[in-house]
Amino acid sequence: xxxxxxxxxxxxxxxxxxxxxxxxxxxxxxxxxxxxxxxxxxxxxxxxxxxxxxxxxxxxxxxxxxxxxxxxxxxxxxxxxxxxxxxxxxxxxxxxxxxxxxxxxxxxxxxxxxxxxxxxxxxxxxxxxxxxxxxxxxxxxxxxxxxxxxxxxxxxxxxxxxxxxxxxxxxxxxxxxxxxxxxxxxxxxxxxxxxxxxxxxxxxxxxxxxxxxxxxxxxxxxxxxxxxxxxxxxxxxxxxxxxxxxxxxxxxxxxxxxxxxxxxxxxxxxxxxxxxxxxxxxxxxxxxxxxxxxxxxxxxxxxxxxxxxxxxxxxxxxxxxxxxxxxxxxxxxxxx
Numbered sequence: 001x002x003x004x005x006x007x008x009x010x011x012x013x014x015x016x017x018x019x020x021x022x023x024x025x026x027x028x029x030x031x032x033x034x035x036x037x038x039x040x041x042x043x044x045x046x047x048x049x050x051x052x053x054x055x056x057x058x059x060x061x062x063x064x065x066x067x068x069x070x071x072x073x074x075x076x077x078x079x080x081x082x083x084x085x086x087x088x089x090x091x092x093x094x095x096x097x098x099x100x101x102x103x104x105x106x107x108x109x110x111x112x113x114x115x116x117x118x119x120x121x122x123x124x125x126x127x128x129x130x131x132x133x134x135x136x137x138x139x140x141x142x143x144x145x146x147x148x149x150x151x152x153x154x155x156x157x158x159x160x161x162x163x164x165x166x167x168x169x170x171x172x173x174x175x176x177x178x179x180x181x182x183x184x185x186x187x188x189x190x191x192x193x194x195x196x197x198x199x200x201x202x203x204x205x206x207x208x209x210x211x212x213x214x215x216x217x218x219x220x221x222x223x224x225x226x227x228x229x230x231x232x233x234x235x236x237x238x239x240x241x242x243x244x245x246x247x248x249x250x251x252x253x254x255x256x257x258x259x260x261x262x263x264x265x266x267x268x269x270x271x272x273x274x275x276x277x278x279x280x281x282x283x284x285x286x287x288x289x290x291x292x293x294x295x296x297x298x299x300x301x302x303x304x305x306x307x308x309x310x311x312x313x314x315x316x317x318x319x320x321x322x323x324x325x326x327x328x329x330x331x332x333x334x335x336x
Contacts, residue, residue, distance in 0.1 A: 028151060031237055033080040033221050036149050044145040049080035055135030063177045066105045068199045069138060070112030076224065077142040078120050078203035079277040083222035085212020086146035088205065091117060091124045094139035096132035120205055150212050155219040155238035155282040161307040162288065164207055164279045164295075166252040167227060168259075168266055171273020173198030175262055183261035190254040201277040208279055210298050216287030226274040226330025231315055234280060243316040244307035246271070246325060271317070272328030282309060 023029075027045060028036035034047040053073050055061060064072075074091065081088040093113060097106065110124075117124055122142070173194035176183065182191055204222070211217045219238060223230050227249075235242050249270045259266035281303065283291055292303040310316075317327045 028149070032152050033083040034086070034144070034149070036084070036146075036151075039145070044147050045149055047081055047084055047086045047144040047146055047149065048141070049077055049144075050139065050141040051077050051080070053136075053138040053140075055137065059136075060177075061136070064199060065112075066108040067112030067115075069136065070109040070114075071116045071200050072112075073138040073140050074113045074116040074122070074142075075201050075203050076277065077140045078116065078122065078205060079201070079222045079224070081142060081144035081146075082203050082205040082208035083220055083279060084144075084146055084149040084151070085208045085217075085220065086144040086149060087209065088120050088122045088142055088144040090143045091122050091127075092141040093124055093127035094129070094137075095127070096130045096137035098132050098135060101136075116203075120203065146212065148212055150208075150217055150220040151237075152219050152221040152234045153237040155234060155240055155309045157240055157309055157311045158285060159218050159282045159309040160285045160288045160305050161231070161242060161244065161309060162281045162283065162292070162303050162305045163223070163227070163250065164204055164281065164301050164303055166250045166255065166302075167223070167271075167276050167278060168251050168255045168269030168273050169194050169197035170201060170275040170277075171198075171269035172255040172258040172266075174273075174275075175264070175269075176258060183258060186257050186261050190257050193252070193254040194258055198275060201275060203277060204279050204301065206299050207295060207301050210295060211279070211281060211291065214291055214294060216284040216291055217281060218284065219282040221280050223276045223278045223280050224274060226272045226276075226328075227280070228271045228315070228317075228327055229274070229330025230280055232330075234282070235309070235313065235315060238309075239313075241310040241312035241314050241316070242307055243310055243318055245318050245320060246327060247320040248304065248306045250302065250304040250306075268328035272330050274330055 025038040034049040037046040039045050059069055078088045176191055176195050221234055246267050251266045251270050256266050295303045317325050319325050
């Protein structure tokens with residue numbers, strides 16, 4: 001931590017140091033997508049995660065309806081469970097609202113949350129409500145289970161780095177939503193695709209469970225803050241380095257169309273946009289083709305190799321000729 005402006009990772013390291021005492025039954029603590037606790041009677045491990053969503057940080061009421069907020073609040077927590085190959089089970093939902101919030105808005109919020117919970121077999125079992133002095137605030141705690149949780153701290157040199165589906169759609173959607181007028185020349189269906197990715201992210205639960213059960217996956221996490229930031233966290237936790245070929249990053253046609261219309265490099269959204277909630281998958285290189293083909297058959301979701309884990313530290317970003325390139329950093333709280 002430096003000066004008076006710690007970054008999010010600086011704060012995590014500080015908190016980790018302050019609470020480093022090992023608790024009975026704790027298998028994995030601060031530093032992964034979920035905390036992992038011993039299961040009862042040698043059964044599945046218990047996964048616990050929590051996320052805050054704050055108005056004007058994670059969403060804006062100008063375009064996010066209450067149902068969107070509720071759906072997103074559940075989805076981002078479910079994504080943490082998915083990233084460890086787990087099954088989400090029980091949720092606690094805390095909601096703070098400013099004066100003037102109507103009962104219909106609160107009802108819509110919970111309808112959005114329940115829709116995502118039902119999709120993944122999650123029961124909302126409690127929570128809290130409060131008045132908020134400035135905007136909406138949502139806190140969700142989610143519990144799940146996993147027989148073999150996949151951590152972000154177990155990547156090995158030589159492993160393949162891969163991602164599910166495509167990157168940058170949520171960032172493209174945010175760019176569209178922030179404009180007063182829609183980008184010219186982009187089909188409305190493509191605009192709906194990217195704005196939907198931002199407003200209603202999809203957690204990759206089926207994909208995470210399949211990958212965890214298939215064998216050969218050595219590390220995994222979800223992409224919440226952008227590939228540049230989140231891969232940096234994975235390699236730091238694993239004590240390794242990485243290189244990524246930016247020309248191999250999977251970018252959807254809708255994302256490219258919006259980027260062209262707004263004169264933006266779509267690679268910047270793919271590396272730094274955040275909120276994709278795709279899975280960052282590290283696996284044995286010998287088994288990658290089997291995992292790629294099997295995941296597509298089982299879930300319909302693509303798995304694309306984009307780089308390799310290396311000995312050392314840090315991440316090198318390369319073009320197709322192996323030359324170093326600069327990429328947009330991912331989202332980080334407290335940056336400034």
